[in-house]
Amino acid sequence: MSIYREAIEPIGNSEARRRELVRLGRSLDSAQSTTLLLDAFSDPYPPVRHAAASLLGEFMAPSIEERVVERLESGEEEERTAACIALNSDGVSRLGVQALEAATHDASADVRYHALVSLHRFDPANVQEIVSRLVSDESDPAILVVCAQMISEKGWPWLEQLVKVREGLKGVDRFQLSFSLARLRGQHHVKLPPELSESVSQDLVGHLKDEATSRAAIQGLVYLGASKAVEPLRKIAKGWLLHPIIRVDAAIALFQLGDEEGSRLWQKHLQGRRKDARGWAIARAGELKVTEFREFVEREAVSDTYHSETALISLSHYDDEAAWRVIETRARESADTETRELAHQLLRGRTHAL
Structure with a gap:
């Protein structure tokens, strides 16, 4: 009897079943773990199948990839879907990418969807052709939304296609198409x-x-x-x-x-009592390199307040000599060990980037 049938199938609760699968998948040797996780591709519970696929993706190696591709090419729908999820991994070779490309023609919309999502990671040379075909022929809203996201990310000026797709969608799906159109305009200067x-x-x-x-x-x-x-x-x-x-x-x-009100309200959050909102306001000031709040961020970065480390990271985004001098000083002189280590990490990151 297989490990899956002996250890997983008898568990009736889906969450307990998923947890035990993950525990065994991480504790068994490679061969046993691979077989267990592949067997779980046909589990009746989607969270268990997805957990098996995700974990197998972490372990991806050529021998595992070959077996996953076999499931994608000849398994049942649930197995093919799980195989697509497993192939969303950095360890996948051209073999897996080609299998995903073929899976965008699958009869199952769920398989096509996960194949497209996984292909997004690899950006194959023919991705534009695949997306163009799906935008023209596809009827599944989830797949069309992913296509729109990829189009807006790439900056392909396919307004006519996106507008046509958007007209056929409702609710959140239509909203996501609208967001993609706005992104084309904002990030890629496509005129609407x-x-x-x-x-x-x-x-x-x-x-x-x-x-x-x-x-x-x-x-x-x-x-x-x-x-x-x-x-x-x-x-x-x-x-x-x-x-x-x-x-x-x-x-x-x-x-x-x-809008001037934006500056006033942002400033209010920078000095507010809500820790989560204040931290986010500080972080975004640096990410957007807002000159108006630069002095405030630097003061926070050299303080001993709750958000000093957030401010230190934010300050690093300004990426000028004055900011790095402050960070160097914190790395040498801060009384807090974690702050010193964070400052050193930021400095190492800068050196690596250079």
Whole structure:
């Protein structure tokens, strides 16, 4: 009897089943672990199958890859899906990539989806051809959303295709297409016609109050440079219904859109009582290299306050000689061991980058 049938199948609870699979997968020798995890590709519980696939991806080696590809080419739908997830690994060779490319033609939408997600990691030479085909022929919303994300990331100016796809979608799927269009405009300077820009703006504004989509909606409005978004963003930034970090994001978006209220609200969060919001406000100041808050970030970085380490990292993003002198001083003179080690890590990272 296989280890899977003996040790995993009898467990009725899916979470207990998943935990035991992971425990055994990490404790058995390589051959036994591989067989166990491959057997779990056909487990009736999706979380167990996904756990098996993800763990096998961590262990990926040529001999394992060959067996995973076999499942992708000849297994049942659940096994093929799990194989695609397992092949989303740095250890995969051209053999696995070619199998994933072929899987984008699979009869199962779930397999096609996971094949495309895994291919995104490898960026094969024919990825543009694959995405173009799927955008034209695909009907599954999840796959179309991934295609749109890849298009906007690459900066391919496929407005006509994306607009057509967006027209056939509703709810969050349509919102994600709108975000991709905004990203094309913001990151890749693809010009959107005025009526399309207005429609995309409306989609984004309509998702500001949902915590699941609000941060992406805020970023999309920044990409869009949407002046009509200022008033809705002010309401989010000043309100109390959403998480404080989202309110920080709204304040930053206002700042990026040139609204004076954004600077005032961001400054308020920098000095606020909420530790999570304050830390995020400090971190983003450095990431965006905001000159206006540079002095504040430096003061925090040399202090002994709760956010001094966050400020030290933030300061490193300014990446000028004055910032690095402060970090060097903290590496030598800070009384806190963890702060000194963090400063040394930042300095090592800078040396490596140079």
